[in-house]
Amino acid sequence: MSIAPTSTAPRLQFANASKWYGSVTALMDVSFQVGNEVVGLVGRNGVGKTTLMKLAAGLLQPSQGEVRVAGVPAGSRAARAALGFCPDTDRLFESLTGVQFVAWMLRYHGLGAATARRTAEQVLDDLGLGPAMHRKVGTYSKGMRQRVRLGQALAHRPAVVLLDEPMTGLDPIARAELAERIAALPGRGVGVLVSSHVLHELEAIADRVVLVHQGRLLAEGKVADLRRQLPGRPQTYRLAAPDLRELAAALVALPAVQDLSVGAEGLLVTAGDGAAFRAAVTELAAAGRFAIREFVPVGDDLATVFESLVG
Numbered sequence: 001m002s003i004a005p006t007s008t009a010p011r012l013q014f015a016n017a018s019k020w021y022g023s024v025t026a027l028m029d030v031s032f033q034v035g036n037e038v039v040g041l042v043g044r045n046g047v048g049k050t051t052l053m054k055l056a057a058g059l060l061q062p063s064q065g066e067v068r069v070a071g072v073p074a075g076s077r078a079a080r081a082a083l084g085f086c087p088d089t090d091r092l093f094e095s096l097t098g099v100q101f102v103a104w105m106l107r108y109h110g111l112g113a114a115t116a117r118r119t120a121e122q123v124l125d126d127l128g129l130g131p132a133m134h135r136k137v138g139t140y141s142k143g144m145r146q147r148v149r150l151g152q153a154l155a156h157r158p159a160v161v162l163l164d165e166p167m168t169g170l171d172p173i174a175r176a177e178l179a180e181r182i183a184a185l186p187g188r189g190v191g192v193l194v195s196s197h198v199l200h201e202l203e204a205i206a207d208r209v210v211l212v213h214q215g216r217l218l219a220e221g222k223v224a225d226l227r228r229q230l231p232g233r234p235q236t237y238r239l240a241a242p243d244l245r246e247l248a249a250a251l252v253a254l255p256a257v258q259d260l261s262v263g264a265e266g267l268l269v270t271a272g273d274g275a276a277f278r279a280a281v282t283e284l285a286a287a288g289r290f291a292i293r294e295f296v297p298v299g300d301d302l303a304t305v306f307e308s309l310v311g
Contacts, residue, residue, distance in 0.1 A: 009071065010035055011082075011160035011191030012056055016065035019051055026051040027215045029065070034160060034191045038183060040206035040223070041195040048215045049195045050088065053164045056193065057085045070159045081109065084153030084161040088168065088195075090145060094138035098124055098148045101137060102155050109156040123155045124148070127181060143174030150181065160191040167201050172282045172295045179205050198297050200235070200274060234258055235274035239281070240266040240294035247290045254280050266294065 012034040019027045027048045032039075043049050054060040055067050058075025069079035093101055102120035103113075111119065124133040127147045132140070137148060146166060153161050163182065167175050183205040185192050196202055202209060203223050211219040241247050244267050251269055252260050256277040259270040271277035274297075285292045 010068070011070060012193060013068045014052075014055075014065070015068070017052075017055060017062045017067050018064040019048075019055060019060060020063050025215050027055070027212075030212070030217050031065075032210050032217060032220060034193050036186050036189060036191055037207040038186060038192040038194060038205050040202035040209040041193055041212065042197065042202065042209050043195075043212035044197055048212050049197075050164060052212065053085075053087070053162050053193070053195060056162055057083065081156070082159040084156065084158035084190075086149045086153040086161065086163045086166060088164040090149070092137045092145060092148060095136060097136055098129055098133040098140070098144070098151070101148060102151045105152045106155050111156075119155055120151070123151045127151050127154075128177065141174075142169050143171065143177070146170065146174070146178060150178070154185075154190070158190065160193065161185065163192065163194040165195055165197075167196065167198075169294075171292055172278075172285045175201070175295070176282055200278065200297060234270045234272050235277075236268060236270045236298040237277070237281075238266050238268055238294065238296045238298055239292060241290050241292045243290060247284075247292070250284060250289070251281075256280065268298070 010033040014030050014032055017027060017030045018025070030052065041049055041052065051060065055062055056069065056074055058069075058079055061075065067074040070082040072078045072082070074083075096104070099117065099120045102124060103116040106116035106119055107113070121133065124147065127150060129144060129147050129151070132144060133148075137145065140148070150163070150166070153163070166178060166182070170178065179201070182192060182194060186207075194202065194206070206223055208221060209219075209223050210217060239247065239251075244262055248260055248262055248267055251257055251267070254271075254277065256271040256273040257269055258272050259268075261268045269277070281292065281295060284290055285295075
């Protein structure tokens with residue numbers, strides 16, 4: 001059903017890959033590979049991350065160079081069988097149940113109806129959707145929809161999976177749960193390329209990070225190594241919840257909080273220890289004290305920092 005590369009073979013490989021549209025260059029001479037690991041793809045919005053993902057998925061062809069999935073050209077039938085893709089757009093069929101949607105996608109991989117149904121139920125149960133898989137997608141929360149999208153990308157047992165901004169719009173609990181699921185994939189023999197413009201989202205799950213800036217590969221390495229190149233600085237977060245002032249009163253007492261303000265767009269909090277603050281917010285959300293709808297970092301953009309470092 002999918003290609004099974006050896007543990008040391010690249011799941012995904014970019015070799016001097018470039019993509020341009022007329023006189024506009026989206027990517028230029030990008031080379032890196034993904035093995036049995038989680039590789040984070042970092043960069044500002046609009047720097048070429050989605051183009052890179054589409055090249056890997058075979059939705060675009062490189063203007064120069066090559067992209068290979070499990071050793072075969074991206075976009076080929078064998079490559080499509082070896083790859084799972086969870087794009088940044090949410091285009092699920094609202095009238096289907098979660099299990100119906102995943103089973104329907106599996107039919108495109110050649111599975112019979114009964115096998116597709118059993119496989120869909122197993123993968124969604126493994127992803128923690130439980131009995132909700134039998135409800136219509138239109139009733140799902142953002143986190144549940146993300147699990148269905150991840151399920152359809154994993155159900156055919158690919159060698160590599162592409163996750164394009166999977167954390168966007170999730171509350172703290174859903175982010176933590178999804179991060180845990182992604183980090184476990186290499187243990188099941190699945191290589192992962194996951195994109196984000198926010199560094200801390202990748203710190204808990206990525207073995208390595210590649211930084212794309214202005215269509216070029218600017219830096220590559222372990223997250224800890226890249227972090228050491230950054231100047232020490234506080235991190236700012238924006239939170240949204242129905243009871244902002246009560247949430248503000250709880251947060252201002254945290255040792256990590258350096259500054260806090262309530263505005264029209266939500267609560268802005270500056271923390272000296274970002275990891276401790278994120279853990280505290282997740283605990284508050286898990287305890288059910290506050291209905292935190294949004295928890296978004298402001299200014300933890302690795303591409304922005306490296307742009308200033310390289311001039």
